[in-house]
Amino acid sequence: xxxxxxxxxxxxxxxxxxxxxxxxxxxxxxxxxxxxxxxxxxxxxxxxxxxxxxxxxxxxxxxxxxxxxxxxxxxxxxxxxxxx
Amino acid sequence: xxxxxxxxxxxxxxxxxxxxxxxxxxxxxxxxxxxxxxxxxxxxxxxxxxxxxxxxxxxxxxxxxxxxxxxxxxxxxxxxxxxxxxxxxxxxxxxxxxxxxxxxxxxxxxxxxxxxxxxxxxxxxxxxxxxxxxxxxxxxxxxxxxxxxxxxxxxxxxxxxxxxxxxxxxxxxxxxxxxxxxxxx
Numbered sequence: 001x002x003x004x005x006x007x008x009x010x011x012x013x014x015x016x017x018x019x020x021x022x023x024x025x026x027x028x029x030x031x032x033x034x035x036x037x038x039x040x041x042x043x044x045x046x047x048x049x050x051x052x053x054x055x056x057x058x059x060x061x062x063x064x065x066x067x068x069x070x071x072x073x074x075x076x077x078x079x080x081x082x083x084x
Numbered sequence: 085x086x087x088x089x090x091x092x093x094x095x096x097x098x099x100x101x102x103x104x105x106x107x108x109x110x111x112x113x114x115x116x117x118x119x120x121x122x123x124x125x126x127x128x129x130x131x132x133x134x135x136x137x138x139x140x141x142x143x144x145x146x147x148x149x150x151x152x153x154x155x156x157x158x159x160x161x162x163x164x165x166x167x168x169x170x171x172x173x174x175x176x177x178x179x180x181x182x183x184x185x186x187x188x189x190x191x192x193x194x195x196x197x198x199x200x201x202x203x204x205x206x207x208x209x210x211x212x213x214x215x216x217x218x219x220x221x222x223x224x225x226x227x228x229x230x231x232x233x234x235x236x237x238x239x240x241x242x243x244x245x246x247x248x249x250x251x252x253x254x255x256x257x258x259x260x261x262x263x264x265x266x267x268x269x
Binding site: 006009012016019020023025028029031032036040042052054055057061065066068070072073080 | 111195
């Protein structure tokens with residue numbers, strides 16, 4: 001099962017590279033959304049492979065409600081773009 | 085025994101922390117801070133600290149982001165006081181001046197906020213009361229000579245004045261610095 005998780009980590013590196021390289025703020029936000037979803041999914045897979053449901057519950061909560069910061073940041077950036 | 089992929093996941097944490105360290109723009113740094121929070125939650129979860137992971141994702145990321153948003157929004161701004169003028173007085177000079185000022189301070193990741201005041205006295209009062217960082221008014225020359233500059237921009241912040249003095253090369257405004265003593269507490 002390890003190779004599945006290794007492949008998921010490699011897929012996680014793609015948006016990290018994108019967030020590092022791209023100067024456009026909205027591309028960075030997209031990379032952020034992608035990373036936060038991918039990390040939760042990786043946690044879910046690990047919880048299944050270890051048969052540890054405590055981690056699984058936490059991963060599900062992070063996946064469903066953990067994107068509040070993203071929403072706030074998007075609103076802030078939208079307001080700033082309106083000013084300029 | 086620890087699986088080998090755990091080391092790879094843990095290596096992501098310093099990687100994203102280094103990316104965060106090398107950000108120059110504060111808004112980009114905010115986004116990368118969110119990424120760092122997501123990766124940290126993953127690392128804590130994988131290492132078995134599910135409660136810490138939940139706290140990092142909910143409180144750490146969201147609360148830290150709210151606080152940083154408030155800090156960045158309220159501090160990285162330059163308030164420029166202008167006169168509220170009637171439509172016919174609005175010349176292209178002022179629009180051009182504001183556009184070039186905005187371009188310069190955008191390089192320093194500042195925002196420009198225009199504050200309108202009804203007359204020159206209110207503008208002066210606001211500058212002395214430190215409500216605004218700079219004023220932009222028309223020069224008081226009644227008969228403008230050929231090479232005179234129609235606008236006068238006064239800064240009360242030394243650093244902003246230095247930036248503008250070196251970078252604002254417009255023929256339409258003079259740039260002054262006025263030191264204002266700190267108001268008594």
